[in-house]
Amino acid sequence: MDKIFINQVGFRRRDSKKAILNFEANGFELIDRKGMVVYKGEVVHYGEDDISGENTYIADFSEYTEPGSFKVRASMITSYEFEISDKVYDQLLRDVCKAFYYLRCGNTQKKEFSGKYYHAPCHLNKAMVYGSKEEMIDVSGGWHDAGDYGRYSTAGAVACAHILYGIRMFGMLEDTEFDIPKINCEKGEFPDILSEVKTELDFLLKMQRKDGGVWHKVTTFCHAPFIMPENDLDQLYLFAVSSMATADAAAVFALAYTVYRRYDEAYAKTLLEASEKSYMWLERNEEAVLFKNPEGSNTGEYGESEDLTNRFWASVSLYEAKGDDKYFKDAEKIAKKIRDNNIEFTGFGWASVAGFGFVSLLFGNNDCRLYEELKNDFLKEAKKLSRIASENGFDLCMERKDFVWGSNMEVLKNLMILIVADYINKNNDFGELLNSGLDYLLGCNSMDVSYVTGHGENAFKNPHLRPVMAGNIESWPGLVSGGPNITFMDDKARELPKELAPMKCYMDHKLCYSLNEITIYWNSPLVFVLAGMAYDYEKNRV
Numbered sequence: 185m186d187k188i189f190i191n192q193v194g195f196r197r198r199d200s201k202k203a204i205l206n207f208e209a210n211g212f213e214l215i216d217r218k219g220m221v222v223y224k225g226e227v228v229h230y231g232e233d234d235i236s237g238e239n240t241y242i243a244d245f246s247e248y249t250e251p252g253s254f255k256v257r258a259s260m261i262t263s264y265e266f267e268i269s270d271k272v273y274d275q276l277l278r279d280v281c282k283a284f285y286y287l288r289c290g291n292t293q294k295k296e297f298s299g300k301y302y303h304a305p306c307h308l309n310k311a312m313v314y315g316s317k318e319e320m321i322d323v324s325g326g327w328h329d330a331g332d333y334g335r336y337s338t339a340g341a342v343a344c345a346h347i348l349y350g351i352r353m354f355g356m357l358e359d360t361e362f363d364i365p366k367i368n369c370e371k372g373e374f375p376d377i378l379s380e381v382k383t384e385l386d387f388l389l390k391m392q393r394k395d396g397g398v399w400h401k402v403t404t405f406c407h408a409p410f411i412m413p414e415n416d417l418d419q420l421y422l423f424a425v426s427s428m429a430t431a432d433a434a435a436v437f438a439l440a441y442t443v444y445r446r447y448d449e450a451y452a453k454t455l456l457e458a459s460e461k462s463y464m465w466l467e468r469n470e471e472a473v474l475f476k477n478p479e480g481s482n483t484g485e486y487g488e489s490e491d492l493t494n495r496f497w498a499s500v501s502l503y504e505a506k507g508d509d510k511y512f513k514d515a516e517k518i519a520k521k522i523r524d525n526n527i528e529f530t531g532f533g534w535a536s537v538a539g540f541g542f543v544s545l546l547f548g549n550n551d552c553r554l555y556e557e558l559k560n561d562f563l564k565e566a567k568k569l570s571r572i573a574s575e576n577g578f579d580l581c582m583e584r585k586d587f588v589w590g591s592n593m594e595v596l597k598n599l600m601i602l603i604v605a606d607y608i609n610k611n612n613d614f615g616e617l618l619n620s621g622l623d624y625l626l627g628c629n630s631m632d633v634s635y636v637t638g639h640g641e642n643a644f645k646n647p648h649l650r651p652v653m654a655g656n657i658e659s660w661p662g663l664v665s666g667g668p669n670i671t672f673m674d675d676k677a678r679e680l681p682k683e684l685a686p687m688k689c690y691m692d693h694k695l696c697y698s699l700n701e702i703t704i705y706w707n708s709p710l711v712f713v714l715a716g717m718a719y720d721y722e723k724n725r726v
């Protein structure tokens with residue numbers, strides 16, 4: 185079918201702006217709400233590419249900067265509507281942040297702030313330490329991970345990290361208000377974003393055992409049916425301590441210390457002490473303690489095959505927080521192992537976290553050999569992404585192999601790498617590529633779908649998300665879908681034709697957990713990316 189794909193949210197005035205056509209046209213026009221033609225341009229043929237399977241034509245209107253609402257029209261076909269305005273991403277950022285509030289577990293969600301998306305207090309019963317038969321621990325609170333009601337330590341730490349590094353690097357998130365209850369602190373009130381992240385940090389603090397080890401996850405034995413969280417009353421279990429969870433917690437507590445100390449010294453001190461305690465556990469347990477689900481349990485495994493990037497992140501993060509050389513020496517040692525094992529240093533996902541360590545190093549010591557080496561990794565990776573983007577009509581830094589479970593996270597992770605590269609060079613060299621990536625997520629893709637709920641005329645509406653599937657809540661705005669996945673992991677996805685191009689391996693269906701679930705760590709990188717894109721390198725401020 186002939187289509188014009190566009191970022192359905194829109195563009196800031198200074199941004200590069202484009203629509204992608206999958207048909208030949210004799211020029212294109214921009215039309216405003218009154219139907220007036222305000223701009224005319226030529227389309228440029230790109231050709232067919234591997235990831236979209238479309239024969240693409242590019243309609244570039246970057247030079248048009250008048251604010252307003254528009255559509256692109258070519259050969260009688262019109263696109264969805266979009267806006268041009270310097271404030272076009274403001275509501276998007278607020279919703280993406282507030283989306284976490286509705287995922288809160290425990291009893292801190294209030295009706296007056298949640299409105300029609302409210303759920304009653306949930307998962308307040310003590311959890312049983314798996315295998316112990318009697319040890320019961322209160323680990324209430326935090327965020328539900330995703331479409332399921334599990335709470336997983338590595339996933340939670342990584343989600344907090346995306347946001348906290350965004351705050352460290354770009355500031356502006358602290359000024360973003362999104363209508364959640366205020367929490368008092370020594371300096372008055374926490375900014376909303378820090379109140380929200382604190383929800384998860386407080387939960388992670390509870391996941392720390394007395395000896396510093398951190399339980400990998402707390403879930404029921406198997407996933408709950410599609411019911412509201414307050415009706416999920418099965419026994420909760422704390423599953424084994426893992427060195428990944430312990431290291432990620434050590435890392436994120438030290439990072440959080442550097443942010444929260446500006447608002448509340450006592451809370452920051454608690455975080456730092458917890459970080460050190462977990463780090464000591466790691467020192468006592470030099471061998472990786474990996475995690476596998478017990479037989480018969482089907483909640484998220486978040487398995488990793490090693491814990492090197494986690495330990496690296498922990499040591500650099502503590503080094504940055506405390507300035508103690510001991511941690512730096514540890515980081516150097518682990519970095520060598522990471523290199524010897526050919527593991528990426530640019531990872532920002534739940535299974536690969538060395539990239540966070542690099543950002544801490546950038547703050548802690550950007551005048552050492554380790555920093556230089558890793559900096560080169562980032563710059564090299566960013567250049568590679570730029571080449572990859574030139575190989576498809578969407579200017580998207582994704583290859584066929586990246587369209588896995590949670591491919592939208594792969595997009596966001598790549599955008600994070602580009603942002604870090606620009607941050608290193610203090611310029612905006614990858615600005616256009618960032619725009620293309622965001623365009624993709626917000627509708628400029630061959631599904632013609634915006635992958636953020638409530639944002640875009642044709643935004644996805646049916647996330648795999650239990651409160652929504654239970655039938656009495658519609659999906660709230662600001663949730664990022666996992667997105668296309670070439671591996672068809674659920675029954676519904678397997679109904680799709682086998683020969684689809686990667687970008688088209690998607691369905692907006694509630695049962696498609698491998699294509700259309702949401703998670704905290706698919707939302708959190710979008711917080712980082714929107715903050716990074718708002719950063720002005722010339723003025724060195726937002």
Ligand code: 9MR
Pocket residue numbers: 329330331332334483484485486589590697701702703
């Ligand atoms: O996001 C995870 C993805 O990278 C994995 O491929 C997938 C299968 O192991 O699991 C995803 O994580 C899920 C987790 O296990 C449970 N909560 C929902 C997560 C998103 O689907």
Ligand code: ZN
Pocket residue numbers: 288289290306307328333413
């Ligand atoms: Zn809950």
